[in-house]
Amino acid sequence: MSAVLEVRGLRTEFLTAAGILRAVDDISFSLSAGEIIGLVGESGSGKSVTGFSLLGLIDPPGRIAGGSVRLNGAELVGMTPGELRRRRGREIAMIFQDPIATLNPLLTVGQQMAMALAAHERVSTKAAADRCTEALARVGIPSPRARLSAYPHEFSGGMRQRVAIAIALLHRPAVIVADEPTTALDVSIQAQIVAEMRSLAREFGVAMIWISHDLAVVSGLASRILVMYAGRIVEEGPAARVLRDPRHPYTCGLLDSLPAATAPGVPLRQIPGAMPSLLALPPGCAFQPRCACATPDCAVAPEMTVERDRSWRCFHPAGVASERVAS
């Protein structure tokens, strides 16, 4: 399968009063048509900034400092704002965490969908209404024609997120960046939306980057997982293998802190400490101050170790450490 999205060495920086903050540091991955990858990490690891960088939506004082993002073969980094805008929504779309905040409370759903449609196509009012009705029906909203004239506050949270998904799907983009789209929803609604997104991705061949801090959600959805820490990818691989047999101590920590990984009644395990400030990263491996396996070697930043279809950025990977010591 050919890659619809090819990211190489992407770096995004923010100029702050205290110095340059590198929120995304040398991220590379590729995405095939119809593939779903999960981008996981704690708050502040740079997941969302990565998502916004892909769409060229980094506002000053932030900027994309280097690297390459190729979408359907076209290089997005360095593209003029007008050219980027013409690709956003049509070739690459994004949905957000909070469906209450993403829709404008003062406009009807139909008006907002028509705006998104008119951004890339000239359509008559009637044709637009038909297209929007069809889009709402596709994401499972009952009596879609009548709902076009409803306002966002007349929808439930889950339905609002479906409207946002319908807007993202209007132009059948090749890639959708989903930034924690189920975090603000009830657990039962979460499962519905996840199932919906999976079938939509399959049906339309849409590739998806599912950004989440919730490994449980990602595990049921993504074929591959990227784990981010302090702006870098620390582990990457097929979802099943990363989850069953993690290499990086940070991934192990994330998996251990899932409630399902702990017996009932036992306190939940957590990763000690907190994500370091991106302005004051420790020398070497950024995870080293919180890592149980850290040794003096870790004062040097580890490079990516590649092993067949997976890779990690650690001197002491779990699962292979003993073999390496033996050899």
Next chain:
Amino acid sequence: MLGFVVQRAFQAFVVMVVMSMIVFVGVYAVGNPVDIVIPPDATQAMRAEAIHRLGLDLPLWQQYGVFVWRLLHGDFGRSFVYNMPVLDLIGGRLPATLELVLISILFATGVGVSLGVYAGVRPSGLVAKSIMGLSILGFSVPSFWVGLILILTFAVSLGWLPAGGRGETVEVFGVPWSFLTLDGLGHIVLPALNLALFKMAMMIRLARAGTREAMLSDTVKFARAAGISEGTILRRHVLKLISIPIITVFGLELGSTVAFAVVTETIFSWPGIGKLIIDSIGVLDRPVMVAYLVLTALLFVMINFTVDLVFAAIDPRVRSGKTRT
């Protein structure tokens, strides 16, 4: 929607009743006006006759009753000083104030919101910083001083515009208006500008703050991610999102400026209502004061009522009467 209108109309009625009482009692407490309507050398009999003729010998509640009774018949009484119906007196002055205030507020809102939105969209540019500097100036420089400087610059030194008066007027529906003639328009420019400056500064800050907030909202991010152009985002999303505080302030300012445009009217000898009321307070012309205050209250109530209706038209959550989030 109908229930909403009826409820608001009833509230407005209650406000008006309470307001008329407060005004009447308040003005009653200010002092005895009888001395100004009789000559200084009047006899005791003439004085008693005047008191009786004006109804000032009745108890307060009866005086109020008479006042309300007349009010309901469209009679605000006669001015003690000018000896003509108060309504004619105010009616002759009100159009001058109304046109001055409307022009200045529309100008302040139009220019202020445009500048404020611009400053909100490009907050770090030199232009935005100049606009914000201008707004601080507009806030802090006293209005009477600006008026004097305007006259000094444009009327005295440059001689471009007249320094005072209404100029030529045209009668429409029996009311004289200045803004319909070129000469009248020339007379309106300076006082309207003077009156607009403070409001413009306020509109700039309101619009800028609202725009800054809206531009960072998820609504705008989502619209951008959908490829909607910046112009459309500004017109369809941002302007709508910031409209509610702007309309609120517009309504409040409209009311208070009509009622209290007195400084500007005095400086530019604009024959408006502000000057009339100051003069009336000076000589305790009680019917004029009461009528003026009641009409001002009515004006505020009507403006607020309209603002509420506009809110309901803009915001569907107000319309449906429930805010689910």
